[in-house]
Amino acid sequence: MIFERIAPEQHDTLDGVPEPSETSRLIGHAQTAGMLATAYRAGKLPHALILAGPHGIGKATLAFHLAHHLLRHPDFAAAPEALAVPDPASSLFRQIATGAHPSVLHLTRPANDKTKSFKTVLTVDEIRKVSRFLSMTSHDGSYRVVIVDPADDMNTNAANALLKNLEEPPARTLFILIVHAPGSLLPTIRSRCQMVRLTPLAxxxxxxxxxxxxxxxxxxxxxxxxxxxxxxxxxxxxxxxxxxxxxxxxxxxxxxxxxxxxxxxxxxxxxxxxxxxxxxxxxxxxxx
Structure with missing residues (x-):
């Protein structure tokens, strides 16, 4: 089967390999996925998560699966006990994968127009998109999800800008920080997020x-x-x-x-x- 990419290209895109946003199978991390689904169903999902672990083990894929779950089941009390499996043919999956869903903001290193490649850091201009994103009313009253991928790539100004958003988040907002090295984050950011450590794949x-x-x-x-x-x-x-x-x-x-x-x-x-x-x-x- 020929792979057709629908997600925007990123700084670490590999030819023929789906981006996390367009990966419909979550392999591994079943215990963590179950814990997050249970917390959401109980109305106890924190407003900010750090998904920490080595490069390339599926942290961002889990983040997008969680975002999909919240948007597919806006009534948390009626949500299933396991994360919903995305249907690649559904409009919800395709909207999230293409970056077009109004309730999901994915922040990563932006393109560098001068070099025709990508910038080496996640800039403050990208983080400033969060305030505009949160100022808009959710289109159906469901969660809004901000995925920072990876948060390790933020420069100092970007980290300070994100901290302001984390201090007083609106209701039904979830920040998910993808982090390879938690020690690289500001302690004040770490203290405002629940740390979830993911292990390497078997x-x-x-x-x-x-x-x-x-x-x-x-x-x-x-x-x-x-x-x-x-x-x-x-x-x-x-x-x-x-x-x-x-x-x-x-x-x-x-x-x-x-x-x-x-x-x-x-x-x-x-x-x-x-x-x-x-x-x-x-x-x-x-x-x-």
Missing amino acids: PDELMGVLEGIEPLPPVDPAARAALAGRAGGSARNAILLTQYGGLEIAGALDALVAAQKPDIAAAHRLAEAVAGRDQAIQFDIFNR
């Missing part, structure tokens, strides 16, 4: 993510185990390793380190494989 969950993405994961059990070991529970890492020659890069690096004497020719081949202008992802894999 090997079978990793393979479940990869099964829907080309190229498919290796069939050989030993190769799968090696891939899972190198990915460290991160689906993004696993995708990079399979799609961008990451396993080969890691293997070549291991061989160089383990060699009894320097293999200059192999070192040059590895350098050529990761140092080209269009090989930023391969270079990042090499560094990690």
